[in-house]
Amino acid sequence: MTDDDVGRLRAAIEAAERVVVFTGAGISTESGIPDFRSPGGIWDRMKPIQFQDFMASDEMRREAWRRKFAIDPTLAAARPNRGHRAVAELVRRGKAGAVITQNIDGLHQASGIPEERVIEIHGNTTYAKCLDCGLRVELDDIRPAFERSGEPPDCRACGGIVKTATISFGQPMPPDEMRAAERESQFCDLFIALGSSLVVFPAAGLPVLAKRSGAGLVIVNREPTDLDQIADLVLHREIGALLGEAVGID
Incomplete structure (x- = not known):
């Protein structure tokens, strides 16, 4: 990881007024969840x-x-890792108003984020x-x-x-959660996707919606994604170390 990566992510966060954090499996694998x-x-x-x-x-x-x-x-x-704690810090500071997650493990709530700020679409x-x-x-x-x-x-x-x-394969997506996720994505000015392959729809459509609505798009994932080409910043890094440094927490 380079200081430049941290600096670019930190600058994007500091410049934003309404951040949405979107998380996939990659943030929880760092807590030992397969x-x-x-x-x-x-x-x-x-x-x-x-x-x-x-x-x-x-x-x-x-x-x-x-x-x-x-x-x-x-x-x-499993316990919340540095990435979860960094996301919780963004919520605590009022920088991030919502966390949309594909994960089903409850680790965002365990990190201290209020239940009403976590939108669990799966x-x-x-x-x-x-x-x-x-x-x-x-x-x-x-x-x-x-x-x-x-x-x-x-x-x-x-x-x-x-x-x-x-939400199992073949089960309808939860309508209230999806409406909330779409609303947050449409009205944010920075959408940060953490640890998602961005191939599972309709969830993968949320960063596209945010980008089309004028938000900046940051993707942090170990492997390339199909949406890297439309992102403003792509970082193939470990989430906990990168986001922890950018937010300034251990």
């Missing part, structure tokens, strides 16, 4: 369960919950919801019964299907 979509990631080793299959099959629901509880110890051990894996009545269900209320019986949980209120509060 990537799902990249080559060699979880979906390369284990075919994802489609939403339609989850809804149609008890067997698929059992498998989804088995996978969920198998990966939970890794997620539970949901959250730290709790579950009934797909019929919307009741929130805590995982600690589900795990013991599942480990005893191996049967997928039903809603205690209405008997409906309970699923982790994530």
Whole structure:
């Protein structure tokens, strides 16, 4: 990493009045959370369960919950890293009004960002919801019964299907969160994409929307992305070290 990289990113942030931070898996891999979509990631080793299959099959629901509880110890051990803390500092200073994230791990909230400032367009894996009545269900209320019986949980209120509060392949995007993400992208003057491959739509359309609406676009990702050509600044760097230096936190 060069001082010039840090300086250019710092200057872009300081010049902006309304920053949106958009995060993908790359910020959380620095906390030890495995990537799902990249080559060699979880979906390369284990075919994802489609939403339609989850809804149609008890067997698929059992498998989804088995996978969920198998990966939970890794997620539970993860802590916000320097990149998360730097994003939280931008929010604390009032520089960033919103954080849009593709991640489902809750690490932005754990870093101190208020819940209402985090827009989770792919949901959250730290709790579950009934797909019929919307009741929130805590995982600690589900795990013991599942480990005893191996049967997928039903809603205690209405008997409906309970699923982790994530957006699965084939599941509609959450409309409220998408509207909020689009609004923030349209009205920011700087859009910073951190650790996203920018290939998964509709999420990958958000930086394009920001750019077309007049915002500057910064992309920080280890590998090139399809949107590098429209960005004002592209840095192929580790997020925590680069953003930490630019924001001035350890």
